[in-house]
Amino acid sequence: MQISRKALYAIKAIIYLSAAKNKKLCTITEIAEKESIPREYMAKILKELTQKGLLVSYRGVQGGYRINKAREEISFLNILEAVQGPFNKLSSTGTSEEAKLYQGASFDFWKDLHQVVGDKLGKMTLGKIDYAKFYPEK
Amino acid sequence: MQISRKALYAIKAIIYLSAAKNKKLCTITEIAEKESIPREYMAKILKELTQKGLLVSYRGVQGGYRINKAREEISFLNILEAVQGPFNKLSSTGTSEEAKLYQGASFDFWKDLHQVVGDKLGKMTLGKIDYAKFYPEK
Numbered sequence: 346m347q348i349s350r351k352a353l354y355a356i357k358a359i360i361y362l363s364a365a366k367n368k369k370l371c372t373i374t375e376i377a378e379k380e381s382i383p384r385e386y387m388a389k390i391l392k393e394l395t396q397k398g399l400l401v402s403y404r405g406v407q408g409g410y411r412i413n414k415a416r417e418e419i420s421f422l423n424i425l426e427a428v429q430g431p432f433n434k435l436s437s438t439g440t441s442e443e444a445k446l447y448q449g450a451s452f453d454f455w456k457d458l459h460q461v462v463g464d465k466l467g468k469m470t471l472g473k474i475d476y477a478k479f480y481p482e483k
Numbered sequence: 484m485q486i487s488r489k490a491l492y493a494i495k496a497i498i499y500l501s502a503a504k505n506k507k508l509c510t511i512t513e514i515a516e517k518e519s520i521p522r523e524y525m526a527k528i529l530k531e532l533t534q535k536g537l538l539v540s541y542r543g544v545q546g547g548y549r550i551n552k553a554r555e556e557i558s559f560l561n562i563l564e565a566v567q568g569p570f571n572k573l574s575s576t577g578t579s580e581e582a583k584l585y586q587g588a589s590f591d592f593w594k595d596l597h598q599v600v601g602d603k604l605g606k607m608t609l610g611k612i613d614y615a616k617f618y619p620e621k
Contacts, residue, residue, distance in 0.1 A: 346484075346485070346486040347484070347485050347486070348484040348485070350584060353584045353585070354584075356589060357587060357589075360587070360588050360589060364588075380587070381583060421589075421592070445519060446488060446491045446492075447491070449495060449498070449518070449617065450498050450502075450612050450613065450614070450616075450617035450618070451494060451495075451498060451559075451607075451612065454559070454607050454611075457603075458600065458603055458604075461599065461600075461603070462596065462599075462600060465595075465596055465599070466596075469589075469592050473592075474588050474589065475588065476588070478588075479587065479588035480588070
């Protein structure tokens with residue numbers, strides 16, 4: 346089970362974007378600087394999030410990114426899965442190397458744990474972020 | 484948050500060892516083969532688990548490994564932390580790259596999630612494994 350650095354960066358970026366008032370667009374450079382994320386990696390992640398429909402991008406001098414849904418409709422699980430793949434993919438019969446890692450005498454425990462974590466990630470939406478506290482200036 | 488491949492291998496190995504009746508010793512080769520873990524990596528992990536006091540090793544032709552505590556006294560968290568380091572190390576003020584990953588508007592969520600997962604790993608001991616089902620021959 347992994348909540349990857351990439352997923353954590355994606356979540357930080359989307360929180361930052363979703364703090365923007367009046368659907369204001371933000372540039373890659375702005376988000377990367379404010380959230381201390383390497384710019385090239387940020388560019389790659391924002392592109393993936395756009396392809397998955399969580400963000401919209403606009404080109405040009407006034408261009409940038411904004412979120413594509415209401416805050417309440419974007420969960421941490423949505424963001425994580427967009428950049429990291431399906432979270433709850435444990436299988437008791439799968440033959441992939443990943444599947445085999447969890448098989449055996451402790452499979453039921455790992456399956457339950459993934460379920461609990463997946464549920465919590467799914468219930469945690471951007472609507473629960475305290476924007477006024479963390480982004481008072483925006 | 485990560486439950487690493489190394490930790491999953493360590494847990495598999497210790498479950499296998501703890502299934503041995505009458506404190507029978509098991510060799511690296513036996514565990515690696517039965518649990519489909521690369522032998523050299525298995526050797527490294529067993530050495531670390533021994534240094535951390537979870538296993539005892541005996542040299543020689545009849546040598547091998549066995550667990551060093553009762554099943555009920557070894558939790559998944561003990562095993563994971565022995566090979567992967569402290570699990571619950573989120574800090575809202577830390578300056579390490581790792582700490583910074585979780586800081587910001589979602590820190591409280593990550594902290595709670597780590598707490599829940601850490602608790603579950605801590606409560607899951609070897610005493611809860613169904614040995615008769617998974618290791619009927621041992």
